[in-house]
Amino acid sequence: MQLGISFEKILLIGLIAVLIVGPDRLPRYAEAFAKLVRRGGEMLRDTKSRVREEMGPEIDDVDWRKLDPRQYDPRRIIRDALFDDGPAPAAAASAALAEPTPAAPRSPIERPEFSRTSLPPFDVEAT
Template identity: 55%
Template sequence: MSFAGITLDKLLLIAVLAALLLGPERLPALAEKLGALVRGLRDMATGAKDRMREEMGPEFDEVDWRKLDPRQYDPRRIVMQALQDDPAPKPDFAAAAAASSVATVSSLPKRHDGPMRFDDEAT
């Protein structure tokens, strides 16, 4: 049995050390508090799940929650897939320019003779 690298022998060692360090007087009270904490966390998780099911409706059961597990994302795999994908085709600027309408001289704004306007308060 292994949960996140903690094996049964490590759990037993932690329990023996806790019994020695905390003493037989405080150990039952602390074990009771730990049990209450675990029950509270479990109830909170169940309540959140029930609320999600209530708010999402029948779509909640259709969601593949394993697909959304963040532990499945491996940054190395994501980068390798991005590097292996074919690059997007380069745009053909010559064809785009030929297809667009060419501005004629008459459609350009008229040039005003004289000094250019300057706004003193602009900067």
């Protein structure tokens, strides 16, 4: 992964680090950075080996590109789900415009009255 950093930028960052850290402490910081990179590589290799052990040989058969969430367009998923078994989108839209369905009469919603004597129900598992 390049991250948009060119060689000149890396060189400039290194030069600024040398000026800020100083030549006396620079070898210690470089050694500590190398250890950090080495430890990160070891952790990555250990993680890969543990995943291979736990998932077994079928991990090589998984198509990881198919599981990449960046490939999914939510609009396409919804469109496919809505028009999968029904008519084509143009036909469904024209049918909806041609034949408006009458709205069902709404009944008022009954809301229970609660007071200090009749408290609302309390669900212990929900809280």
